[in-house]
Amino acid sequence: MSYTTAFLPDYLTQYYPLIIVCILLFIAIILFSLSKLRMDIIALLTITAITMTGVLTPAEALSGFSDPNIILIALLFVIGESLVRTGISYKMSEYILKIAGQNDIRIITCIMLGVALLGSVMSSTGVVAIFIPVAISIANHTGIHVKKLMMPLCIAALISGMMTLVATAPNLVVNSELSRATLEEFGFFSITPIGIGVLIVGVIYCILTRNWLLTAEQVTPTNIQPQRRKITDLIRDYKLIGRAHRAQILAGSPFVGRTIDGLHLRTEHGVNVIGIERWRKFHKVLIPVNGSTEFRENDILLLDMSHSEADYRTFLTTNNLEPKILRGEYFSEQVKEVGMAEVALLPESTLCGKTLNEIDFRGKYFLTVIGIWRNHAPVETNNLFQERLEMSDTLLVCGNWGSIQKLQTRTNDFVVLDYPADIDDIAPASSQAPAALINLAIMIILMVTGVVPNVVAALIACLLMGATRCIDMANAYKSIHWPTLILIIGMMPFAVALNKTGGISLISEWLEIHLLSFGPYMVLTFIFLLCSTVGLFISNTATAILIAPIAIDLAVKFNYSPYPFAMTVAIATSASFITPVSSPVKTMVVAPGGYSFSDFVKVGVPLTFLVMVVDIALVPIFFPF
Incomplete structure (x- = not known):
């Protein structure tokens, strides 16, 4: 494709490709800052646009798909999921609960150290999802306001990206750029000394500022120390007692051979099927359901309905169903197969304003919403699925534990707030925890020694996780956070295009003229401030790709x-503390912590400058000019 330059003055003709790239980059930044479109969609649009303009060939624009660091990031998601499935992540957070006690300083320190340690080997987004319910549980047990704990949790998750080379995507992006420039890459622990320095400063800062965001009433811990709720407590709090029923499908029932959606149970009968007990070989299991699940003869249905006893009996008779006893401890007995959890809608959730029927929650997530908490009370209605969701809503979901845990990856819409105490001993592959630790150690040793490339070390670890049954293929694929990968792949063409069109050389020449007389420390300061400024508007990964x-x-x-x-x-x-929009890590704690935009500015600006001081002081020591 040839460039159309007739409308440009002669002195600008040579810069036409660069002008096009800058315009596209500016549009991308605007779209990122407006948050009207998903970031991965914007990334795909930039790939398409930069190819159509002819600035890059399709092979150049799509080169990110073959980048080894993209594969490495995907593999690390699988490693992180393996740690969750084997219960290692949860046991680590449980240990913090035991040693933290009631002291808020010790609690903040333990949370931050735990998050930083775990985040050094797995996705910081996944770590935050794990620790949010931990922080809420600690707040409930100690009476400390949850706002006091969520910000340190968020800050530690961002700092965890500075602990190892593989801790966060921007590190791998920078490493990839060194490789592209034919320079020796960083080692696994190259960043660690600086990260430890930042972590120490971060912990001290969070301790000293722990009351900044609280009112006078919130500073002092309350005397109320409620125990962590169980499933039976959730049923009571959401006023579900009397709504749950069990019924068996008899021969000749109109249910046999029909699907849930085909029978229109919700719209015509106000009946919600939570699960189905079905015989498999010699034992009975409770299987999760969605709209396409087909009923069979002798299935025992677990139903949620608010009808009167007379209406319930009529429903059973009409459909040839036989009532079965539902004991109060039923859910506790079935806890290994069916669980409950509270899920909070995030401020930017696309689900706000829609009904559960419109979003097809059960069809998408294989979970059933059985309660909505709004304005400090459960929503009481005869048709929960016609209720329009609001930004502050908390949903009580019921279904398979695996499906509940997968909600943690849906960070754009909601976050799992709390698990009931019944989950403590539930982990799909808890018996494989020792194997998972060995596999993780093998990966780290291979990366540190450099025996094989990092991506190969991660691939070996993933194969070992699968071979030792720490994770299966289905969950391995599902654990990969594709929007993150697409965002990185979509922003990579800008770096290629800026280099190809001379943009990087042009910017460097301008900076050379204005910064040469200031010395290396001032140049280092400028680079840090440039990253911090750009990071106000776009993701930290995209910032790394550009800078x-x-x-x-x-x-x-x-x-x-x-x-x-x-x-x-x-x-x-990684030190993108100032706004809540440039990283999912910060977005996830907004609703649970009750934070405003200004809260992040208040805490983030001083911390950013402190990290800059640590960076300028330590980096030249370990990496001389």
């Missing part, structure tokens, strides 16, 4: 080592 090549090229032109500048980009992109 890393500029920082490396600038270092080469100044005759400095590129490593301190590349490392500063990695540190600065």
Whole structure:
């Protein structure tokens, strides 16, 4: 495709491709900041646009799909899911509960150290999803306001990205840029010394500022220390007692051979099927259901309905169903197969304003919503599925534990707030925890020693996780957070395009003229501030993709080592504390912590400057100019 430059002055003709790239980049940043479209959709749109303009060939625009670091990030999601499924992640958080006691300083320290340690080897988004219910549980047990704990949790998750090379995507992006520039890559623990320094400063900062966001009444812990709720408590709190029933499908029932949606049970009868007890070989199991689940003769249905006893009897008679006893401890006895959890809608959730029928919650997530909590009380209605969801709603979902845990990856719409105490001993592969730890250790050893490339080490660990039954293939594929991968792949063409059109050289030349006389420390400061400023509007991963090549090229032109500048980009992109929109880690704690935009600004601005001081002080020591 040829460029159309007739409308440009002669002196701008040579810059036409660069102008196109800058316009597309500006549009992408605007779309990111408006948050009207999903970030992965914006990324795909940029790939399409930059290819259609002819600035990049399709092979160049799609080169991110073959980048080894993209594969590495995907494999790390699988490793993280293996730690969750074997119960390692939960046991670690449970241990924090035991040693933290009632002291808020010790609690904040333990939470931050635990999050940073776990986040060094798995997705920070996954770590936050694990620790949110832990923080809520601690708040409930100690009377400490949850707002006091969620911000340190969020900050520690971001700092965890500075603990190892594989801890967060921006580190791998920076490493990939070093490889692209034919430079030696960072080692597994290259970033760790700086990360430890930042973590120490972060913990001290969070302790000193722990009351900044609280009112006078919230500072002092309350005397109320409720125990962690069980499933029976959730049933009571959401006023579900008397609504649950069991009924067996008899021969000749109109249910036999029909699907749930085909019978229109919700719309015509006000009946919600939560699960089906079905014989498999020599034992009975409770299977999860969705709208396409087909009924069989002798199935025992677990029903949720608010009808009177007379209406319930009429429903059974009409459909040739036989009532079965439902004991109060039924859900506790079935806890290994069916669970409950509270799920809070996030502020930007696409589900707000829609009914449960419209979003087909059961069809999408294989879970049934059996209660809605709104304005400090359960919503009482004869038709829950026609109720329009509001931003502050908390949903009580019921179904398979695996399906409940998968909701943690749906960070754009909601976050799992709390698990009932019944889950404590539930982990799909808890017996394989020792194997998972061995597999994780093998991966780390291979990465540290450099015997094989990092991506191969992660692949070996994933294969071992599968071979030792820590995770199965279905859950391995589902654990990968595809929007994150697509975002990185979609932003990579900008770095390629800026380099191809001379944009990086042009920016570097401008910076060379204005920064050369200031010395390396001032240049390092400028790079950090540039990352922090760009990171206000777009994700930290996209920021790393854009700034890393500029920082490396600038270092080469100044005759400095590129490593301190590349490392500063990695540190600065993880230190995105100021706004809640540039990372899912921050977005996830907004609703549970009850934070406002200004709360992040108040806490984030001073912390960003503190991290910058640590970076400028430590980076030149470990990576001399």
